[in-house]
Amino acid sequence: MSAVDTLRATFRRRSATEQPGAAMTFTDHLRELRRRSVRAVIAMALGTVVAWLAYEPIFTWLVAPYSDVKPVLAAQGIDTSLVFTGIGGAFQFQLKVSLVAGFVLASPWWIWQVWAYVVPALHHGEKRAALKLSVICAPLFLGGAWFGYLLLPRAIEFLVGFVPQNAESLLTGADYLDFSLRIMLVFAVAAQLPVVIVMLHQLGLITAPQLVHARPWIITGIFAFSGIATPTVDPVTMAMLAMPMVVLYGVAEVIVRVRERRGAVATDATL
Known part of the structure; x- marks a missing residue:
């Protein structure tokens, strides 16, 4: 089947689900996409306004991780300060923070808009699988981001600790925001490992024996990824990222084994 035929089949499936007996044209789908995109953007804008009003908390x-580590650095003879450079530095920082917070606050709504647009094009089994993955992805993503946030003081202390005594470290707001978001994003993305593995198994691309055989290589790749992805180069932070990923890989391996065992039992029952 060509790509055009696949696209037409998808539209027919959406039409049968959303409007039984009626066919939606390509233009109708573009209108729906625009309508849901506008709703998502409005929700993000409202979330940004709320975050702007609640900027102080x-x-x-x-900056709590940075504030917590300042006394530790001061005890080592390192004076460090968070500064805003330029006339509009503080404004730009507040705007970036509000945009990111607004994106997070509006995530339930814009995720629902994406979901509402995609789901009608799926079969019943595909809907169930997509719903399960969506339910699992969100807690893992938030949990990974929170774990990265908890490790921020350790990362800041390690990097700023290289400042010589009697020297002052000035950290701009933009640099701190980029660094903290990168740490949290790396851990949030890493937490999606079991979802990716289960999804690949759902598509029939991997099996439990293959996961067992590839385990040493996967673990090696996890530690290599941790060393590259973390902004710091200390082994502690790298291990704090790698070890949870190894555990999550083990959990995914167990899930795949259980799924294959259930599938084998179901097959034997039908024979």
């Missing part, structure tokens, strides 16, 4: 939460 958000700022306090964001």
Whole structure:
């Protein structure tokens, strides 16, 4: 089947689900996509406004890891400060923080818009699988981001600790925001490992024996990824990222084994 035929079949499936007996044209789908995109953008804009109004507590939460590590660095003879350079530095920082927070606050709504647009094009079994993955992805993503946030003081202490004594470290707001978001994003993405493995198994691309055989190579790749992805180069932070990923890989391996065992039992029952 060509790509065009696949696209037409998808539209027919959406039409049969959303409007039984009626066919939606390509233009109708573009209109629906635009309508849901506008809704998602409006939700993000409203979330940004709310985050702008609640900037003070958000700022306090964001810089808490930095504030916690300052006394430790001061005891080592290192004076460090969070500064805003330029006339508009503080404004740009508040705007970026509000945009990111607004994106997160509006995530339930814009994710629902994506879901509502895609689901009608799926079969019943595909809907169930997609719903399960969506339910699992969100907690793992948030949990990974929170774990990265908890490790921020350790990462800041390690990197700023290289500043010589009697020297002052000035960290701009933009650099701190980029660094903290990168740490949290790396851990959030890494937490999706079991979802990726289960999804590949769902598509029939991997099996449990293949996972067992590839385990040493996967673990090696996890540690290599941890060394490259973490902004710091200390082994502690790398291990704090790698070890949970290894555990999550083991969990995914167990899930795949259980799924294959259930499938084998179901097959034997039908014979």
